[in-house]
Amino acid sequence: xxxxxxxxILAAALLGFGLxxxxxxxxxxxxxxxxxxxxxxxxxxxxxxxxxxxxxxxxVYAGGIMVLVIFVIMLLNLHEEDLKPMxxxxxxxxxxxxxxxxxxxxxxxxxxxxxxxxxxxxxxxDFGSIFTVGEKVFSDYLFxxxxxxxxxLAAIVGALVLSKRKL
Amino acid sequence: MSTIPVVxxxxxxxxxxxxxxxxxxxxKNAISVLMGVELMxxxxxxxxxxxxxxxxxxxxxxxxxxxxxxxxxxxxAAVALAIVISIYRxxxxxxxxxxxxxxx
Numbered sequence: 001x002x003x004x005x006x007x008x009i010l011a012a013a014l015l016g017f018g019l020x021x022x023x024x025x026x027x028x029x030x031x032x033x034x035x036x037x038x039x040x041x042x043x044x045x046x047x048x049x050x051x052x053x054x055x056x057x058x059x060v061y062a063g064g065i066m067v068l069v070i071f072v073i074m075l076l077n078l079h080e081e082d083l084k085p086m087x088x089x090x091x092x093x094x095x096x097x098x099x100x101x102x103x104x105x106x107x108x109x110x111x112x113x114x115x116x117x118x119x120x121x122x123x124x125x126d127f128g129s130i131f132t133v134g135e136k137v138f139s140d141y142l143f144x145x146x147x148x149x150x151x152x153l154a155a156i157v158g159a160l161v162l163s164k165r166k167l
Numbered sequence: 168m169s170t171i172p173v174v175x176x177x178x179x180x181x182x183x184x185x186x187x188x189x190x191x192x193x194x195k196n197a198i199s200v201l202m203g204v205e206l207m208x209x210x211x212x213x214x215x216x217x218x219x220x221x222x223x224x225x226x227x228x229x230x231x232x233x234x235x236x237x238x239x240x241x242x243x244a245a246v247a248l249a250i251v252i253s254i255y256r257x258x259x260x261x262x263x264x265x266x267x268x269x270x271x
Contacts (some may be wrong), residue, residue, distance in 0.1 A: 001170065007175070015182060015183065021186075021202055022203060022206075031198075034202050041209055041212075048220040050233070069202065072251060076261060078260070078261065079260065089193075093189060097189055109174060118173040118221040120220070121222065128219075132227060136227040136230075141235075148238050151238070151242055158246050159245045163248075163253060165256070
């Protein structure tokens with residue numbers, strides 16, 4: 001019961017922050033709303049017993065990525081007329097998105113998922129802790145994990161090459 | 168025992184994904200578009216973790232995938248912001264609908 005109350009409060013906060021992110025014209029305002037959305041997301045992950053992911057969400061997203069985004073916003077000297085909220089066809093996009101999600105994907109969810117036996121499972125206490133996740137990463141997913149380090153190296157080099165004025 | 172049906176997590180994720188997609192399609196500023204993409208990635212993570220929790224087998228595969236998604240999102244954000252900086256240097260603004268040299 002308590003989980004349900006917490007879940008609905010967090011879901012409302014998350015959707016509210018998400019709407020703020022895409023409706024604010026000032027990019028700093030939407031970046032700060034994004035930090036709020038990441039906080040709500042981290043709490044949701046903790047509710048789902050994914051404690052390691054909740055901590056990573058705060059550290060990497062709210063701490064790392066958003067600092068980078070805010071840094072770039074401050075670095076660029078955006079003018080007032082560049083911050084116009086929307087392109088002209090916001091209504092059309094909204095209507096077509098509602099049509100696709102409401103008429104196609106929503107009914108698919110309703111039709112498919114209640115048939116499975118999905119229950120709020122009583123998992124072991126260390127589910128999602130850093131110990132068990134680390135064990136899984138370094139046994140079954142060792143190769144993809146090492147590939148990630150290659151991807152990060154490529155991203156570092158690519159970001160440097162793209163943003164440097166002269167090589 | 169909790170009373171949240173798994174479908175509610177899916178609805179939350181699909182609404183968040185829709186909000187992010189709307190932001191990507193509608194905003195002009197490239198940084199706002201990037202923030203819409205981040206919202207979409209996080210909506211996917213909600214699905215992974217909800218199914219990891221609701222599946223009765225202590226399976227950590229969803230959790231590991233979320234670790235991968237977060238890492239890739241960080242790499243993507245770094246490269247995308249570098250592209251934004253070089254676009255700004257070229258055009259003196261960061262509007263995605265004015266950068267269309269390739270489509271002309």
